[in-house]
Amino acid sequence: MSQRKLRIIFTSITCVDSAGAEFIAMTGCVTKTYWRRSGKHSNISARILMSDPYASHMEFLIKHCSRAQVILELGCGKYSTPLFLNQKLFPEVRLVVSVESDQEWADKVMAANPDPRLELVVVSEPFEDKLVNMNLSDYDLIFVDHATDPVTRARTIEYLARNVTTSRVVIHDYENQEYRDAAKGFPHVLIDGFRTPHTAMVWK
Ligand SMILES: C[S@@+](CC[C@H](N)C(=O)[O-])C[C@H]1O[C@@H](n2cnc3c(N)ncnc32)[C@H](O)[C@@H]1O
Numbered sequence: 001m002s003q004r005k006l007r008i009i010f011t012s013i014t015c016v017d018s019a020g021a022e023f024i025a026m027t028g029c030v031t032k033t034y035w036r037r038s039g040k041h042s043n044i045s046a047r048i049l050m051s052d053p054y055a056s057h058m059e060f061l062i063k064h065c066s067r068a069q070v071i072l073e074l075g076c077g078k079y080s081t082p083l084f085l086n087q088k089l090f091p092e093v094r095l096v097v098s099v100e101s102d103q104e105w106a107d108k109v110m111a112a113n114p115d116p117r118l119e120l121v122v123v124s125e126p127f128e129d130k131l132v133n134m135n136l137s138d139y140d141l142i143f144v145d146h147a148t149d150p151v152t153r154a155r156t157i158e159y160l161a162r163n164v165t166t167s168r169v170v171i172h173d174y175e176n177q178e179y180r181d182a183a184k185g186f187p188h189v190l191i192d193g194f195r196t197p198h199t200a201m202v203w204k
Contacts (some may be wrong), residue, residue: 055079056195057145057172062089064190064201065170068141072134072167073098074127074156075146076109076120084143085115093117097139101125101146125152128159137166145172154178161185165204174200 058079069092071084076098083089084096097119100106106122123130125147136142142160147153150173157179160169164186171179174191175198183189186202 056197057143057170057199058083059195060192060199060201061143061170065141065168066090067092068168069094070139070141071096072136072139072142074142074144076100076106077145078109078112080143080145081109081113081118085113085118095119097121099123099127099130099146101127127156131156131159131163136160136164139167142167142169143172144169150176150178154182157182158185161202168201168203170199170201172197172199174198 061080061083066089068084068090071093073080073084073096081096081098084093087093095117098106098109099121100109101122101124103122106120110118110120121130127146142164144153144157144160146156153173154176157169157171161183162185169183169186171183173179175193175196183200183202186204188203189200190202191198191200
């Protein structure tokens, strides 16, 4: 790489705002939106894009959900859980209830996120059996990213489409047609199809 290119990249990095810097520190990803913030250097973004596909939902969540206060997360992990608990990126979060089916995975995530605002609930699938005892309108954001098989997740999305009233629901891997079909009960949808896996927000 030429010295001139290196200099331009360095200049761009210094132009990233504090939320962008936090995002990059958390994920190691430099994504288009944050590069765009550096204005005239945006043309170099594609060349140095280092996007982890498993983190494709992160930027969407920051952009559209950062004012969330009470979050229901279906499927915990190393990306969304610490993201919601990050006080710079999600400054208003008071509670994250995370529903998880894998005890070992839940223990790891809990150990990595010692935060009194995190409540991890381990239940076996289907999660609808747990959701039926919850008041979904207590949550302003419901993030759907659980289950190893798409049919199970699609059933949860169908349940949410029938029962959610006020919450915004964000669904990861939305390129999956089963999830799109399952979410048809939501009249509104906002899809980020730029990154794969896709992320969408649905609401009534
Ligand atoms: C896509 S992951 C959830 C990711 C999480 N929402 C995040 O953004 O970090 C879906 C499920 O895979 C299971 N899982 C088990 N071991 C895992 C691992 N090593 N990495 C990721 N997911 C794992 C968990 O049950 C988890 O809920």
